[in-house]
Amino acid sequence: MSTENPRKWRFTWEAQSHVPNLRLFIFDSYTRPSVQCQNLKVHLNPSQSLVLVSWFEELEVSLRVPTPRVLVDPESPVSFRAFDDHIEVKLVLLLPVDHPIVSSFDSVLNLSEGRENAVFDALKPLEMDSDLKSLSSSGGVHFYCRSCSFKLTKSPLRHFVEMPSVDWREVADNWFGTCCCSFGGISEKLVTGYAKSYTCAEGICQLSFTTLTLCKDDLVEWKSRDQVGCQPSDSGADINGDNGFGEASLDSRSQCGGVITCDDPSEETQASDREKFMHFKNENIAGKFRCGVNEEETNDDASSCLLPESDLPKNVPSAPGCCDHEKSHVLNHIDEDHTHHVSETKETKANQKCLLNGFLGNVFMVRSFNRSVDVEWIEYVCPQCSSLLGAYPYGNGYAPVDSGVRLFKCYISTCMPVGGSGDLFRAYTLERMFTNQLLESAKDESSYRTVVKDVKTKSPLLQIVLLNPNSWSCAGYCVDAESDTGPVSSMYLHPVIKVLFSDCSNSTESQSRMIEEWETKNLADEVFMLTRQLKELIKSLVSRKDLLPASYSCLQGLSLSSMRR
Structure with missing residues (x-):
């Protein structure tokens, strides 16, 4: 038959x-x-x-x-x-x-036990707001490779924020216009300021619909496509220029720590120095220093007014002469030492210029209008099984450009066992x-x-x-x-x-x-x-x-x- x-x-x-x-x-x-x-x-x-x-x-x-x-x-x-x-x-x-009656049919009949759980996960819509609330209220989350269960993070992540919209330039233009003679200048300042201030900070995870962006220092094992080495300092370069300070340490030969060299080329040390310098720059320079010395008493040779050692990067000594109270004076000091010219009005740092072209757009699916020619996306794979986990941006000799690695939700889990009831990404x-x-x-x-x-x-x-x-x-x-x-x-x-x-x-x-x-x-x-x-x-x-x-x-x-x- x-x-x-x-x-x-x-x-x-x-x-x-x-x-x-x-x-x-x-x-x-x-x-x-x-x-x-x-x-x-x-x-x-x-x-x-x-x-x-x-x-x-x-x-x-x-x-x-x-x-x-x-x-x-x-x-x-x-x-x-x-x-x-x-x-x-x-x-x-x-x-x-x-x-709606059909959608709630199974829950009314209490049929959501056992094997049906996976079915309902597949029927549940994917919502980023729900992910953000669940992760933020979890008290700390590790991320695991979905293929081999390898733990990817050094310690539980507790701080989760929404990834900024990739349309922030368009939004700024809509609010203030694009003409430089009117409010367009404000738009440009907002965009440039956003690009300058953006960085992937350790311990903070940024969420989009498809990805999680983690600082590379939060990962258990981090290796870029090629371990990018430092470049020798150039007396004509500035800290906001193409050489940047992101992958170098600060040389003690400078009175104010302005010379950038390659004393310690290791990735870990460079990352640590970069974070300390960013802290130093953002926290201590943004206003008047409290030095305990009257402004009239200060001069270029003063040695009694020093920045606190705890606020300085490890490789920067408490050098005499760094005693000005105003942010602009400190920056001018670096100019006088003929090291690197630092100014808030200078162009955006080279590795952040890519932001102005919208490279932060969704790397899971990069749209043509926000694809930057300055950035190459490199696959990030599991250190243990080499399964694809996400990608990171490479450009201007930096990897990642913004220290951030994007992990795709469909390749990671938030708990063990992978895909269990506690896995917030099991439906992805x-x-x-x-x-x-x-x-x-x-x-x-x-x-x-x-x-x-x-x-x-x-x-x-x-x-x-x-x-x-x-x-x-x-x-x-x-x-x-x-x-x-x-x-x-x-x-x-x-x-x-x-x-x-x-x-x-x-x-x-x-x-x-x-x-x-x-x-x-x-x-x-x-x-x-x-x-x-x-x-x-x-x-x-x-x-x-x-x-x-x-x-x-x-x-x-x-x-x-x-x-x-």
Whole structure:
């Protein structure tokens, strides 16, 4: 009999938001139902949450298909039809699948125990505000690699803040305008001041929808792509210039600690010195020093007025001569020593200029308008298993540029065991994060066509067209109605988006040109992602092609698939 192995028959349930209909596709790889499935019958069994399908093909074939947890109207007739490559069944719903009553159906019936927990996590929307509240109230959180459970952080993190919007330049311009003759100057000062003041401080974690930004000093093991060494000091350089002070220590040969050298090239020492110097600069220079000496009594040779040793970087001595009370006087002292010219009115430090181009944008999916040409994104991998965990910005000889490493929520856990009930990120997957970002992009740009490119090579790797952002779906294998009379597992519809896509990873040069032309002609959105993420997404899209019959697999030369949201 041709149904000795009924598991060859697959089924997929599909519904649309706000539409009270539910469609069922039943198909296999080689049967032609329109010809071979004679005397087709379909019967709905609401008490057992089953659809029974039978036909004659030499002998009678009977299959059982579990129905998802929805409110089906048992009084409405069931419609069905056999096509060349599938059988289609339509049921009428009492309420659409996204109706609030349906959404709370399981919780009302107290069905959220055991195996269903994972299902409800997948149905729960991803919310950054909820993450921020949960992390802030946790009392301290370690982060772990989801692949091998390696503990990534030195000590529990307790301070969590929201990552600033990547649109702060646009916001400032909207408030104050862009004309330098009016309030535009304020806008520029705000933007420049933000870029100067931004840094990833140890012990503070910044959250966005897709990432956590940690200071590299909070990680158990930190190694940049190449351990960037210091560069010799240049008498013509200034601290806010290209050489910067971020990766160097302060030389004791200067009276006020202004000369930057490479006395200690180790990453750890440099980071420590940088933090102390930033503390020294921000706290002690920003106003008058309390020295216990009258201003009239001070002069360039005074030795009785010294900055507290505790406020100075370790490599900076309590040198005589640093005695001025005003911030500008201290800065002028450094000028007089012919070391490095420091001024608040100077240009933004080189490694922070990248901020002005918006490089802080979401590295999970970098938008074309905030991709900086000055920054290269480097993959950050687990020190133990080398699984991808995130990325960090490299530029101007600094890695990371702002001392921050971005960890993707879909690759980390907040507790042990990984994925346990206490894991705040257990509902995050690469697919869901990408889908939400794609929907956000479509909403902002009114563009339903996207070309996803490699963030390093800038080559297009994925074409994607959003067809329907509000679909619901679930799939599985049919069960032989005669040989298996046991209970059928519960089915849950998952929110998905339906898309057309094309894998461009192996495109020729001429095909790449065609993609560029398609992008220009259709005003497609352009985004950039890491290579390994893109390959994983493409693999997921290809696997989801098989959830519908072959007649639904292609449209306009692109493949039809779906992604969870």
